[in-house]
Structures are given as C-alpha cells and as structure tokens.
Amino acid sequence: MTPLILSILDRLQGLFRSLGADYPQMRAIVQVKLMMDNRRNYTTLGRYGQQKKNNDAPDNTFLKVLGFYAFFGVILALQLMFLERENLFLPLIFQFSYVMILCAMTLISDFSSIILDSSDNQIILPRPVSSRTLWLARITHISVYLFAISLATGLGSILILGYRFSPVAGLSFLVLSVLSAMLMVFLTNLLYLGLMQLISEEKLREIINYVQILMAIAFYGGYQLIPRLMTQASLGETMERQWWHYLVPPMWMAGAVESVLLWTFDTEHLLFIALAILMPIGGIWFMSRFMTGSFTEKLSGLDQESKPTPATAAVVQPTTLPDQLAGWFTSSSLERASFAFAWRIMGRDRKFKLKTYPQLGFGLVYIVFMSLRGGTFDNSGFATLFSLYFAGLYGMVAQYQLSASDSFKASWLYGAAPIRQPGEILSGSLKAIIVKLVTPFYLLVAAFLIWRNGTDQVSDIVLGYISTLVMLLVSALFSDRRMPFSVPVDSVNRSNTGRSFITLIVLSLIGGLHYGLTLVPYGVWGGIVLSLITVWLLMRQYQRTSWHQIVMA
Structure with a gap:
C-alpha cells in the first residue's frame, strides 16, 4: 500500500511545492511515517491492543476498518436506490454527515496524538528541514488515511449514484467525499491552533484533552440525532432552502451533488459548490501559508514540564x-x-x-x-x-x-x-x-x-x-x-x-x-x-x- 501512496504523492508534488514544501524531504518523512504505522494499532474496531506475532507480516488491521466502514456505508446508501433525483437532498446530507463524523472521530481517537506529537520537532527540525515541510508531511500522512476512510464510507453512494443516474454523479460524490475529509482536517487543526494561540502551554494539553472528549461526545450525539431527524416520511420530501443551510458543511456537499444530479446551476447551487470546494482547499492553503510557524513553535513547548516552584517552609496542607x-x-x-x-x-x-x-x-x-x-x-x-x-x-x-x-x-x-x-x-x-x-x-x-x-x-x-x-x-x-x-x-x-x-x-x-x-x-x-x-x-x-x-x- 505504501508504494501506491508514494506514487500518487509523486504525481502531486507540484501542489506540495506550491504550498511551500521541500518535496523530497516531505516524501521521505511521509514514507517513514507510513512504515512506522505497521507498528501502530487502531482503536476504531476495539482491537488496538493486538500485536502482530510476525513483524514482517503485512498488517491488515486498517483494511478491516475500511471494510467495516464500507459495509455500513453501503447499508446507509440503499435509501438512494428508491428515491427520485429531486428528493435526494436529505439523504445526501445524511451520507456526507456520516463521512464527516467518521473522519472527525478518527482524528480524535487515532490521530490526535500524531497531530500534537512534538517528537518530530525534536528529531527533524534541528536538521535543515523547514517547519512548513514537516507540517505538510504530518497533514499528508493523516490525510492518506482519512481519504481512504471517506472513500470506503462513500463507496455505496458512489456506485448507486453512478449506476442510477450518471458516472458524473458518482464521480462528484467521490470528489466531495475527499473534500469532506480535507475539511475535517482543516477544522480539527484550526481548533488546536486556536487553542494554542489563546491558552498557555502549561494548560494546553489538559484543555485539548477535554475538548477531544467533548468533541467525541458531540459527534456521537450528532450521529444519533441525524437519523432520528430524517424519518422515512421526510426522506421523500423536497427541502426548502434556509439561510442556515449555508453554515452546515454536509449541506454544502449535498447541494453540490444535487446540482450535478439535476444539472442545475442557479445561485443557490453555485454557492453550495463554491463552499464545498473553496473551504477545504482554501483552509489547507491558509494554514500552510500563515499558521504553520506558530503551530510548530507552540507545539515544541507542549512536552516541557512546568517549572518547579521555589522551595518554601513546610506547611501543613488541609485535608483534600x-x-x-x-x-x-x-x-x-x-x-x-x-x-x-x-x-x-x-x-x-x-x-x-x-x-x-x-x-x-x-x-x-x-x-x-x-x-x-x-x-x-x-x-x-x-x-x-x-x-x-x-x-x-x-x-x-x-x-x-x-x-x-x-x-x-x-x-x-x-x-x-x-x-x-x-x-x-x-x-x-x-x-x-x-x-x-x-x-x-x-x-x-x-x-x-x-x-x-x-x-x-x-x-x-x-x-x-x-x-x-x-x-x-x-x-x-x-x-x-x-x-x-x-x-x-x-x-x-x-x-x-x-x-x-x-x-x-x-x-x-x-x-x-x-x-x-x-x-x-x-x-x-x-x-x-x-x-x-x-x-x-x-x-x-x-x-x-x-x-x-x-x-x-
């Protein structure tokens, strides 16, 4: 799997160079991270405690995770088989919500330690490697897995839309699933970066820990809430546009796919398309250009222990x-x-x-x-x-x-x-x-x-x-x-x-x-x-x- 990923990155090296990365260095870092992933375990299926008996054998844990996601993605996509294209907006919102929630949960459960890992700074930055190159390598490493997850969860919808309506519809869902994963990377990193700017380094990890807990509960609650809002009666109804629809990312993606299905490019649908494309790509570009320096600087202080307080005379502490x-x-x-x-x-x-x-x-x-x-x-x-x-x-x-x-x-x-x-x-x-x-x-x-x-x-x-x-x-x-x-x-x-x-x-x-x-x-x-x-x-x-x-x- 690693050679395939690296070959895809080679074809996109122009993009990484435009973002300010030294591509050979970035490629080498990503390659090492992918190799080290064979020693890492995934919490997603509850099997993160299992170790391989043979370290040389290929690790199929992540493939099992993708199969698990693809299975439920196909089940959820079956509703697209029985509705006309004019009534697919709500089911598409549900599909993209599922993709985004799983990507966000994976970022929280499996990759939060990688996003906030400062060991790379200590090992790599003393070498002639820029902070932007290191940050892009870290984001690329995470995005590889999120893209795979988004494609697995959206596989059923891609096939059904492509078979029932047109290959263009299936391709649009494929592209927007990838953009959904990019958006989750952007929003999660934006949250961490915002906390780093506002909170002292001494309390940062503690607060981020509670934010991760609250995010996990909120995403799980949203996943429980969305199916209950979408009753079987409402799935076949046409949903009128409201102003707040333009503030909800799954609706951007659903509106963009609906535009392709109906081949309608009015002002509402063009706005959905613009938000669905520009927000993920623009967010990653903005972060790579203007926020990587402060991110690296703040991250380097996360593992520093608090300074000990000066010794004072012994005081009898009250009972806690x-x-x-x-x-x-x-x-x-x-x-x-x-x-x-x-x-x-x-x-x-x-x-x-x-x-x-x-x-x-x-x-x-x-x-x-x-x-x-x-x-x-x-x-x-x-x-x-x-x-x-x-x-x-x-x-x-x-x-x-x-x-x-x-x-x-x-x-x-x-x-x-x-x-x-x-x-x-x-x-x-x-x-x-x-x-x-x-x-x-x-x-x-x-x-x-x-x-x-x-x-x-x-x-x-x-x-x-x-x-x-x-x-x-x-x-x-x-x-x-x-x-x-x-x-x-x-x-x-x-x-x-x-x-x-x-x-x-x-x-x-x-x-x-x-x-x-x-x-x-x-x-x-x-x-x-x-x-x-x-x-x-x-x-x-x-x-x-x-x-x-x-x-x-």
Missing part, C-alpha cells in the same frame, strides 16, 4: 477531597492510600480520561436518544431496566482501563514496598472508580430516568446501581487481577474479549432476575438487601487477593 472520601469508604491505611492514589491518577492521566470519559458520554447520549425516540417503549418498565443495565456496561469501561498505563514500568514499587495484602490496593482503587466515575454517571442516568418517567421506579434505579457494583466485582474477580496502572495498554486490551463475555453473561442473569423481582410484591426491595450483601461479600473476597493471584507486566 480524595483523602476525606478515602476515610469514608475504606477500612485500612493501605486501602486509603490506594483510593487517593487512583483518584488522583484518574484525574491527571490524559490517556485514561480520553479512553474513559467519552465512553461514559456515549452511554448517556444513547440512553437519552433511545428514550426520546417515542412510542410506548420509552415509558415501559422494561425500557428503564434496559437503560440501567446498559449504563452499567459503559460504567465498567473505567475498570478495564484502571490497570493500564504508559508508565507501567514504575510498578516495580509495588514489589519493593512492604505490602503483605495486595488485595487492599485493588479494592481501594476499585472503590475510587466507583465513587469518582461510576456513581456520578449513574446519578445522571437516574436523574434523567426520574425526570422522564417519574419517581415510581426509584427502587429499580437503586437496585440497578447496586447490581452494577455486583457486575464490576464479578468482572474483577474472574479476570486477570492487575495492580493499578501496572501493565501496558496492550495487555489490558487483549483480555477485553474475555471480560466482555463474562460481563454479558452476568448482566443477562442479573437483569433477568431484576425483571422477575418486579413481578413480586416488594421483590425489588428484597433484591436491594440481597444485592448489598452480595457486594459486601464480593468486596471482602477481592480484598483477600494474594500475591500469587496478581498478574504483573
């Missing part, structure tokens, strides 16, 4: 919130120390937050949209139970990530310290997960369900929360037991399949029992008492974990 909560929820000094340690690391580790917080947001967004979709299902008792246990699955994501860290080699401290009962460290960190993440997440879900359905199902909500704690403990007891932040990320992700299988079994059993208890008078309240006892017994068992049960890196 983690210490207070540790005193309330733990029973030994070792467990309290583990609780406070895990609490603070979860608040500081950017990768932990980036992998955990969006998942919690996804769960909340899905529950809200599922409940608001209408009908009798959203007000039924079964729907409430489904929402509660579905939320429990998302709440367990934090537990999966608790033992993973890029700094896992520091875990030698666990063996060097005089720790006789490692189970107390495990239970303390798990309690921190429950108090810091699972409980607030469940409170948000409970507040929404009470607002939606009233207070009649408070007992079900309480039992669902306690049952989630049972699931957390069962999953922790029956999977590999690792010390907090003690193993590489790959080791954790390889065991996720087994954990997920165990979790689904326990979820089905507990959910079925809960539904059965709703049919018995006061059965739910009795289930709450039994569940609390179960949680206490399971936590005691988890606290008794010995060293021979611990899996270390």
Whole structure:
C-alpha cells in the first residue's frame, strides 16, 4: 500500500511545492511515517491492543476498518436506490454527515496524538528541514488515511449514484467525499491552533484533552440525532432552502451533488459548490501559508514540564477531597492510600480520561436518544431496566482501563514496598472508580430516568446501581487481577474479549432476575438487601487477593 501512496504523492508534488514544501524531504518523512504505522494499532474496531506475532507480516488491521466502514456505508446508501433525483437532498446530507463524523472521530481517537506529537520537532527540525515541510508531511500522512476512510464510507453512494443516474454523479460524490475529509482536517487543526494561540502551554494539553472528549461526545450525539431527524416520511420530501443551510458543511456537499444530479446551476447551487470546494482547499492553503510557524513553535513547548516552584517552609496542607472520601469508604491505611492514589491518577492521566470519559458520554447520549425516540417503549418498565443495565456496561469501561498505563514500568514499587495484602490496593482503587466515575454517571442516568418517567421506579434505579457494583466485582474477580496502572495498554486490551463475555453473561442473569423481582410484591426491595450483601461479600473476597493471584507486566 505504501508504494501506491508514494506514487500518487509523486504525481502531486507540484501542489506540495506550491504550498511551500521541500518535496523530497516531505516524501521521505511521509514514507517513514507510513512504515512506522505497521507498528501502530487502531482503536476504531476495539482491537488496538493486538500485536502482530510476525513483524514482517503485512498488517491488515486498517483494511478491516475500511471494510467495516464500507459495509455500513453501503447499508446507509440503499435509501438512494428508491428515491427520485429531486428528493435526494436529505439523504445526501445524511451520507456526507456520516463521512464527516467518521473522519472527525478518527482524528480524535487515532490521530490526535500524531497531530500534537512534538517528537518530530525534536528529531527533524534541528536538521535543515523547514517547519512548513514537516507540517505538510504530518497533514499528508493523516490525510492518506482519512481519504481512504471517506472513500470506503462513500463507496455505496458512489456506485448507486453512478449506476442510477450518471458516472458524473458518482464521480462528484467521490470528489466531495475527499473534500469532506480535507475539511475535517482543516477544522480539527484550526481548533488546536486556536487553542494554542489563546491558552498557555502549561494548560494546553489538559484543555485539548477535554475538548477531544467533548468533541467525541458531540459527534456521537450528532450521529444519533441525524437519523432520528430524517424519518422515512421526510426522506421523500423536497427541502426548502434556509439561510442556515449555508453554515452546515454536509449541506454544502449535498447541494453540490444535487446540482450535478439535476444539472442545475442557479445561485443557490453555485454557492453550495463554491463552499464545498473553496473551504477545504482554501483552509489547507491558509494554514500552510500563515499558521504553520506558530503551530510548530507552540507545539515544541507542549512536552516541557512546568517549572518547579521555589522551595518554601513546610506547611501543613488541609485535608483534600480524595483523602476525606478515602476515610469514608475504606477500612485500612493501605486501602486509603490506594483510593487517593487512583483518584488522583484518574484525574491527571490524559490517556485514561480520553479512553474513559467519552465512553461514559456515549452511554448517556444513547440512553437519552433511545428514550426520546417515542412510542410506548420509552415509558415501559422494561425500557428503564434496559437503560440501567446498559449504563452499567459503559460504567465498567473505567475498570478495564484502571490497570493500564504508559508508565507501567514504575510498578516495580509495588514489589519493593512492604505490602503483605495486595488485595487492599485493588479494592481501594476499585472503590475510587466507583465513587469518582461510576456513581456520578449513574446519578445522571437516574436523574434523567426520574425526570422522564417519574419517581415510581426509584427502587429499580437503586437496585440497578447496586447490581452494577455486583457486575464490576464479578468482572474483577474472574479476570486477570492487575495492580493499578501496572501493565501496558496492550495487555489490558487483549483480555477485553474475555471480560466482555463474562460481563454479558452476568448482566443477562442479573437483569433477568431484576425483571422477575418486579413481578413480586416488594421483590425489588428484597433484591436491594440481597444485592448489598452480595457486594459486601464480593468486596471482602477481592480484598483477600494474594500475591500469587496478581498478574504483573
């Protein structure tokens, strides 16, 4: 695949030279990045923890990702088979929204570390390589994958439009899909560059981390919202133009394709075409000409540690919130120390937050949209139970990530310290997960369900929360037991399949029992008492974990 990409770049070298790049240098950098990608894993299919057994064998992970996207793209494009060309504006908006959302999500989940990676500056910029050349190499490297994703997601629409109407229509969708990917690159980099201009370097990565989390949740929410706005009845209707349509990028692309389908080039369609072409290309040109210098300069300071404050006389620090909560929820000094340690690391580790917080947001967004979709299902008792246990699955994501860290080699401290009962460290960190993440997440879900359905199902909500704690403990007891932040990320992700299988079994059993208890008078309240006892017994068992049960890196 790399030789094909490089040959395409060779045919476009005039474009890169016009943007100010030293093309031979840029080509060499892109070639090295593509070669290194064989060692990198993709989060898109949840298989980012798998490593190849043979480093010389070709890596087909990305091809599987493209196949996955192409499959769903074809399914979504089937609606184009049954509508006349005059009524395709709304379905085309949906298609381009799908392309843009996937490109944006890929930038956030897989390539944000590449966009903000300052190691290239330290290695390459001391050589006679300009910052513009390096920036264009970085953007080209990312764009290669985004173009492939956009083509895969739009494959079904390209074929259907080309077959039903004309090859020109299919070709226009192809070109505009590529432009959609370029637009997402421009908007994402513009966001990062804007933050770099407005925020001090010391806080930049932290704020960018939260922006990435909010963007991921917003894009996922938009992906859930768009299909619900496009009901089957509205797909066949002609949509009247509004002024705000010219502010929404998917509508630019849809309007441009519609212009080709109808062979209409009035003022409205020409404006759509101009926006669809000029915004992506003009944005990339503007950034390459005027913003790469400041981008590189700001990026070089991202990895610099904050300057230590001058030494002062020892001052007794007030008791912090983690210490207070540790005193309330733990029973030994070792467990309290583990609780406070895990609490603070979860608040500081950017990768932990980036992998955990969006998942919690996804769960909340899905529950809200599922409940608001209408009908009798959203007000039924079964729907409430489904929402509660579905939320429990998302709440367990934090537990999966608790033992993973890029700094896992520091875990030698666990063996060097005089720790006789490692189970107390495990239970303390798990309690921190429950108090810091699972409980607030469940409170948000409970507040929404009470607002939606009233207070009649408070007992079900309480039992669902306690049952989630049972699931957390069962999953922790029956999977590999690792010390907090003690193993590489790959080791954790390889065991996720087994954990997920165990979790689904326990979820089905507990959910079925809960539904059965709703049919018995006061059965739910009795289930709450039994569940609390179960949680206490399971936590005691988890606290008794010995060293021979611990899996270390």
